[in-house]
Amino acid sequence: xxxxxxxxxxxxxxxxxxxxxxxACVDPELRRAVDSLPGSMRxxxxxxxxxxxxxxxxxAGNAGKAVRPALVLSAARALGGRxxxxxxxxxxxxxxxxxxxxxxxxxDRDTTRRHRPTAWTVFGDADAILAGDALQALALRMLAEDPxxxxxxxxxxxxxxxxxxxxxxxxxxAMEKLGPGEITLDECLATAEAKTGALIGSACAIGGxxxxxxxxxxxxxxxxxREAGLAFRLIDDVIGIWGDPGRTxxxxxxDLAARKKSLPVVAALTSGTPAAxxxxxxxxxxxREGELERTVLAVERAGGRDxxxxxxxxxxxxxxxxxxxAVPDPEAAGGLLALTEFVTRRGN
Amino acid sequence: xxxxxxxxxxxxxxxxxxxxxxxACVDPELRRAVDSLPGSMRxxxxxxxxxxxxxxxxxAGNAGKAVRPALVLSAARALGGRxxxxxxxxxxxxxxxxxxxxxxxxxDRDTTRRHRPTAWTVFGDADAILAGDALQALALRMLAEDPxxxxxxxxxxxxxxxxxxxxxxxxxxAMEKLGPGEITLDECLATAEAKTGALIGSACAIGGxxxxxxxxxxxxxxxxxREAGLAFRLIDDVIGIWGDPGRTxxxxxxDLAARKKSLPVVAALTSGTPAAxxxxxxxxxxxREGELERTVLAVERAGGRDxxxxxxxxxxxxxxxxxxxAVPDPEAAGGLLALTEFVTRRGN
Numbered sequence: 097x098x099x100x101x102x103x104x105x106x107x108x109x110x111x112x113x114x115x116x117x118x119x120a121c122v123d124p125e126l127r128r129a130v131d132s133l134p135g136s137m138r139x140x141x142x143x144x145x146x147x148x149x150x151x152x153x154x155x156a157g158n159a160g161k162a163v164r165p166a167l168v169l170s171a172a173r174a175l176g177g178r179x180x181x182x183x184x185x186x187x188x189x190x191x192x193x194x195x196x197x198x199x200x201x202x203x204d205r206d207t208t209r210r211h212r213p214t215a216w217t218v219f220g221d222a223d224a225i226l227a228g229d230a231l232q233a234l235a236l237r238m239l240a241e242d243p244x245x246x247x248x249x250x251x252x253x254x255x256x257x258x259x260x261x262x263x264x265x266x267x268x269x270a271m272e273k274l275g276p277g278e279i280t281l282d283e284c285l286a287t288a289e290a291k292t293g294a295l296i297g298s299a300c301a302i303g304g305x306x307x308x309x310x311x312x313x314x315x316x317x318x319x320x321x322r323e324a325g326l327a328f329r330l331i332d333d334v335i336g337i338w339g340d341p342g343r344t345x346x347x348x349x350x351d352l353a354a355r356k357k358s359l360p361v362v363a364a365l366t367s368g369t370p371a372a373x374x375x376x377x378x379x380x381x382x383x384r385e386g387e388l389e390r391t392v393l394a395v396e397r398a399g400g401r402d403x404x405x406x407x408x409x410x411x412x413x414x415x416x417x418x419x420x421x422a423v424p425d426p427e428a429a430g431g432l433l434a435l436t437e438f439v440t441r442r443g444n
Numbered sequence: 445x446x447x448x449x450x451x452x453x454x455x456x457x458x459x460x461x462x463x464x465x466x467x468a469c470v471d472p473e474l475r476r477a478v479d480s481l482p483g484s485m486r487x488x489x490x491x492x493x494x495x496x497x498x499x500x501x502x503x504a505g506n507a508g509k510a511v512r513p514a515l516v517l518s519a520a521r522a523l524g525g526r527x528x529x530x531x532x533x534x535x536x537x538x539x540x541x542x543x544x545x546x547x548x549x550x551x552d553r554d555t556t557r558r559h560r561p562t563a564w565t566v567f568g569d570a571d572a573i574l575a576g577d578a579l580q581a582l583a584l585r586m587l588a589e590d591p592x593x594x595x596x597x598x599x600x601x602x603x604x605x606x607x608x609x610x611x612x613x614x615x616x617x618a619m620e621k622l623g624p625g626e627i628t629l630d631e632c633l634a635t636a637e638a639k640t641g642a643l644i645g646s647a648c649a650i651g652g653x654x655x656x657x658x659x660x661x662x663x664x665x666x667x668x669x670r671e672a673g674l675a676f677r678l679i680d681d682v683i684g685i686w687g688d689p690g691r692t693x694x695x696x697x698x699d700l701a702a703r704k705k706s707l708p709v710v711a712a713l714t715s716g717t718p719a720a721x722x723x724x725x726x727x728x729x730x731x732r733e734g735e736l737e738r739t740v741l742a743v744e745r746a747g748g749r750d751x752x753x754x755x756x757x758x759x760x761x762x763x764x765x766x767x768x769x770a771v772p773d774p775e776a777a778g779g780l781l782a783l784t785e786f787v788t789r790r791g792n
Contacts, residue, residue: 134611136618199577203570222551222617225573226610229547232577233610236584237603240596248588248596255585262574262581263482269570270484 111438114431118166118186121179123159125187129234140227144198144215158210163439164299165190170431171303171317174423182306184242185250189299191235192254196261196295198228203269232258246305253305257298264290271357276365276376284362289322292329297321300432304422316422320432323415328439330408333358334401337392352391353383359407364400371398412440459786462779466514466534469527471507473535477582488575492546492563506558511787512647513538518779519651519665522771530654532590533598537647539583540602544609544643546576551617580606594653601653605646612638619705624713624724632710636677637670644676645669648780652770664770668780671763676787678756681706682749685740700739701731707755712748719746760788 130141142148146158165186172182200206201214202224208214216224239251267287271279300321304314336358339348351358357365364375375394378387395401415436423429478489490496494506513534520530548554549562550572556562564572587599615635619627648669652662684706687696699706705713712723723742726735743749763784771777 133607136611136614137607195577199573203573223614225547225551226614229543229577229580230607230610232580233584233603233606236581236588237600237607240584240588240599240603251588251599252585255581255588258581259481259485259578259585262578263485266484266571266574 108438108441110430110434114170114434115161115163115166115438118169119159119162121169121183122162122165122186122190125183125238126159126190129187129191129238133230133234136223137227137230140215140219140223141194141231143218144194144209144227146210146212150213150218158212160194160210162190163435164193164295166435167296167299167321167432168303168306170435171300172307173303174428174430174432175304175307175309175313175317176428177303177307177309181244182303184238185244185247185302185306186299188235188238188250188254189295189302191231191238192258193295195228195231195235196258196265198224198231200265202228203265244306246302246308249305250302253298253301257294260290260294264288264294274357276357276379279357279362279365281359281362281366284357284359285326288329288359289326293322293325296325296328309422313422316418320415320418320422323411323418324436324440327408327411327415330359330404330411331440333360334404334408337361337395338401349388349392352388352395355379355383360395360400360404363403363407364395364398367398367400367403369398371395408440412436456786456789458778458782462518462782463509463511463514463786466517467507467510469517469531470510470513470534470538473531473586474507474538477535477539477586481578481582484571485575485578488563488567488571489542489579491566492542492557492575494558494560498561498566506560508542508558510538511783512541512643514783515644515647515669515780516651516654518783519648520655521651522776522778522780523652523655523657523661523665524776525651525655525657529592530651532586532592533595533650533654534647536583536586536598536602537643537650539579539586540606541643543576543579543583544606544613546572546579548613550576551613592654594650594656597653598650601646601649605642608638608642612636612642622705624705624727627705627710627713629707629710629714632705632707633674636707637674640677641670641673644673657770661770664766668763668766668770671759671766672784672788675756675759675763678707678752678759679788681708682752682756685709685743686749697736697740700736700743703727703731708743708748708752711751711755712743712746715746715748715751717746719743722746756788760784 126145127147130138130145133141139148139152143150143155146155148155168182168186168189169179173179197209198215201209202216202221206214207217215227236251236255239247239254264287267283268291271284271287297318298321301314301318304317309317333351336351336356337349337360352361361375365372365379371394375391375398378391378394419429419432423432426433474493475495478486478493481489487496487500491498491503494503496503516530516534516537517527521527545557546563549557550564550569554562555565563575584599584603587595587602612635615631616639619632619635645666646669649662649666652665657665681699684699684704685697685708700709709723713720713727719742723739723746726739726742767777767780771780774781
């Protein structure tokens with residue numbers, strides 16, 4: 097009988113400890129990298145990471161939850177490696193994540209990130225683009241400087257992931273301009289995998305590489321991360337419409353008001369039901385006060401919510417299957433499981 | 445007595461042969477890299493390199509003169525390496541150059557590149573940014589995949605150079621917004637070195653690394669490229685005002701009409717002469733038809749042209765000195781000398 101790692105009753109406490117430990121390991125490496133930048137680029141990066149305010153005074157240090165570096169370190173440990181050896185690689189993954197955030201915010205004209213004004217709103221488009229470029233270079237330089245035998249393979253993987261992230265962002269931007277009837281659900285899933293799954297998969301795979309894992313285990317870790325990342329995106333999209341009972345302050349329905357073509361919406365639009373036509377009609381016009389409830393109901397009646405929840409559960413089960421291939425011992429997989437539970441329950 | 449490599453009577457023919465040979469070596473590697481991109485990113489890169497028109501039909505293939513890859517290969521050969529081993533590194537340098545062109549054109553709102561509409565005017569800002577991001581990733585992935593023992597050191601150098609290019613572009617953009625009295629000549633030279641000298645220096649240094657050159661020779665090659673790159677920029681700026689007698693179709697004075705703070709202009713503005721005040725006054729208002737001659741004359745009378753020509757000659761002499769340290773045999777240095785002559789005579 098095949099042993100299966102099942103998501104245990106990991107409480108948020110455990111994930112919090114794993115994340116806290118990763119932050120403590122990776123932050124000094126990240127700070128060193130950012131401090132090596134020339135003044136103009138450093139200023140923007142320090143602001144983006146929350147280490148400085150726009151005027152150069154110390155910031156609150158809300159640099160995000162460091163899920164991806166925690167995955168690198170946990171995957172390395174799960175495969176029997178020493179997580180201390182993978183700290184540079186974990187920092188490199190976090191730099192790549194932040195480079196894409198800086199650029200995506202410029203392209204998407206997003207004005208808020210981690211409860212603060214985005215870098216482009218403070219420093220302008222050009223500087224936000226340049227700081228992103230510099231962070232990508234820092235990340236890949238960090239791996240090129242790393243004497244660990246896995247560093248080249250990790251750089252190949254991470255750079256390949258950047259290409260996938262770019263293609264995903266392109267499709268995402270392109271889809272937002274299409275009409276409700278012009279998007280297929282498969283395209284939408286592929287885009288979510290490229291935008292969210294790819295880097296989470298790479299983080300896990302790179303951890304495996306640093307532990308000297310066999311090729312098939314590295315691939316299984318990548319697949320685990322991709323599936324878990326997609327589950328996270330699906331759940332995040334559900335929260336974007338129906339809200340998160342465990343979370344306060346997030347307005348439910350914001351994605352619908354913004355006419356976002358999130359996964360449950362596209363599932364609803366492509367369902368072939370009468371509610372799909374109603375939703376398409378609503379989406380064809382700008383959002384009007386008072387029609388939120390009707391829109392939410394249309395997505396539900398068209399099966400968007402059920403589809404997303406079944407898909408998320410399916411992706412999680414595939415993720416667990418992949419993880420059990422790479423790490424048959426559920427105890428060794430503990431850190432990865434806790435993180436997966438954490439991100440899919442709460443968003444990252 | 446120290447032997448000195450002096451710029452010989454290299455005719456343009458010799459440089460053309462060196463460039464032609466570099467293109468033939470590097471193009472297949474570049475094409476393979478670009479062809480490995482997902483469709484959306486590939487399309488933009490193929491257009492940018494001139495291999496395709498915007499509609500996907502074959503292009504004229506005007507991918508630029510490949511000066512930087514030719515420098516990588518020539519430097520490798522000059523230091524006794526096999527230039528065939530450095531082809532991937534040469535392609536990586538060219539990818540980095542093109543990534544910066546894609547992004548700089550977005551930031552500078554430049555609408556023409558290599559006699560064609562820039563990528564952002566055809567595909568939009570977001571896609572041009574993404575394609576640039578993808579080219580940076582491709583370049584550093586190419587080095588990470590390269591089994592040559594110098595590939596990691598080359599990647600460290602190239603990624604470090606990207607950071608310098610970003611800082612240079614930041615300062616360049618910032619300077620264009622400053623008033624005539626707010627820029628020092630030293631800042632302007634430092635920016636030109638970061639924007640133009642750094643990558644030319646890195647190209648030469650990486651060629652040396654691939655030949656297994658000693659550290660001090662690699663540094664001398666870097667310094668050679670930086671000084672030659674600065675000489676090129678100075679001469680290019682002179683051409684931007686007084687035109688190039690050997691070149692047709694370039695309107696003289698275009699930089700002045702655009703109120704560009706090129707090196708001769710900043711030298712003139714900071715000269716403390718009466719002509720400097722006149723030039724500052726002219727630059728404080730938008731360009732008006734008919735005042736070109738007066739502006740050109742003010743730059744000349746304030747000593748901007750003489751300064752630039754003396755500086756360029758001085759930089760070339762420093763470049764030659766650095767080259768003679770790394771490559772004492774003028775015959776071995778032949779390819780590098782021909783390329784230097786070529787770029788400083790004609791612009792790149």
